[in-house]
Amino acid sequence: MENTGIYSYLVQPYQVDFQQKINFTTLGNYLIQSAGIHAEERGFGLQQLLENKKAWFLTRLAIDIEQYPLQFEKIWIETWVSEVGDRFTTRNFNILNRNKEVIGGASSSWAMIDLTTRRPASLSNLIGNDYVDGNLACRVMQPEKVPSVSKDLAPTEQLTVKYSDLDTNSHVNSMRYMQWMLDLFPLELYQERHIGRFEINYAAETHYSDNVALYKEEVQPSEEFIIELKKEPAKTVCRGKVTFR
Amino acid sequence: MENTGIYSYLVQPYQVDFQQKINFTTLGNYLIQSAGIHAEERGFGLQQLLENKKAWFLTRLAIDIEQYPLQFEKIWIETWVSEVGDRFTTRNFNILNRNKEVIGGASSSWAMIDLTTRRPASLSNLIGNDYVDGNLACRVMQPEKVPSVSKDLAPTEQLTVKYSDLDTNSHVNSMRYMQWMLDLFPLELYQERHIGRFEINYAAETHYSDNVALYKEEVQPSEEFIIELKKEPAKTVCRGKVTFR
Structure with missing residues (x-):
């Protein structure tokens, strides 16, 4: 094969x-x-x-x-x-x-x-x-460690894990975190630009009825954003880096 | 054909x-x-x-x-x-x-x-x-008009339409309304029973940043529920009837 x-x-x-x-x-x-x-x-x-x-x-x-x-x-x-x-x-x-x-x-x-x-x-x-083949060409760099957001940042959004968020392990589906991150951007940004790169690190699992806080930090205006999701009180669930072009 | x-x-x-x-x-x-x-x-x-x-x-x-x-x-x-x-x-x-x-x-x-x-x-x-063939057997009755919830009911949930909710017409995707309704039930109900019938009527469209209130009324305890989604102030967006078995 x-x-x-x-x-x-x-x-x-x-x-x-x-x-x-x-x-x-x-x-x-x-x-x-x-x-x-x-x-x-x-x-x-x-x-x-x-x-x-x-x-x-x-x-x-x-x-x-x-x-x-x-x-x-x-x-x-x-x-x-x-x-x-x-x-x-x-x-x-x-x-x-x-x-x-x-x-x-x-x-x-x-x-x-x-x-x-x-x-x-x-x-x-x-x-x-x-x-295993390390020689095949891929244009994409291996995903790197996404840095944390600044410590003093207030949450942009807060939500509670619901039935439809769960996968078969009773954890939030990995793509649902991505969806939550995408929903932090205004529609105008999607009209003017498009996401060129989306990088995500998964750190911990969340369960039904967990409260999740979403922090969004603009690194380069309208271009590069770091997003961090934390479970209460302050455990990192995942981090994303989104680059608009 | x-x-x-x-x-x-x-x-x-x-x-x-x-x-x-x-x-x-x-x-x-x-x-x-x-x-x-x-x-x-x-x-x-x-x-x-x-x-x-x-x-x-x-x-x-x-x-x-x-x-x-x-x-x-x-x-x-x-x-x-x-x-x-x-x-x-x-x-x-x-x-x-x-x-x-x-x-x-x-x-x-x-x-x-x-x-x-x-x-x-x-x-x-x-x-x-x-x-067109009206004689083919289907076990399901044609969807009927789902009644409104009681007038004095307080909303169970409120939410705002986001980027990922939208379809190509810039309206909320019809299945997303269904997901919102499903998320109104506690996990325990899904563990004990299952949905046997789900009926939904679509009445009006919602757009980006619209505020939507979700009303859930229990008609038969743990068995039959009517759900109504309204745009502010009081326009019905859709109604659902969910039957657990």
């Missing part, structure tokens, strides 16, 4: 925003779905892990996009594993338009969690070296 | 709730997507309507479900047009599990809107009678 897998999606009307551009959360879901199929095909997918009471856990994700697919457009996601360490593995992606021209890319970092102990599990021997 | 169309979906991990059951919003999206493909194949789909500056507008939807597909399960949606009037058309659905056993159904009412005038357009001559 090849190192890379490539999968197509047809962008549905309910997966786009008011400008008919694909939602970032949908794009993230396509990436994760592609990662899932690619891993499943090679013996280390979520279903296979669940049989051993383990699961994949997304720790970092960076998405770079130059051209947004619109509703009814076909899009291709190409993915491969570029590196495997003991605790983390890096998976890269190319995002291609219907003509298979690269319009963006993504890089992600994953850990494996032991669902019995709720602790990280070793990745050694899980992914055969046959499937 | 046959009257009915049947389309399959594979339920993704991001499309299920904390009990691994398909989200009602995902189910709704699958229904709408199936309706879209079915209509497109027969010459009256959204893309074809958009060329004439018209669009489909969902006015009522009722979903009945006995068995919830879980993550990674295949599901089939069968759909057909059962009636066409001048202003409204009824489209029915069967929901089938991977073995093509009926596990639920849905019925929907649609109007066509003229995007230039923002007024309803006549459906005469749009859908050829060849494609």
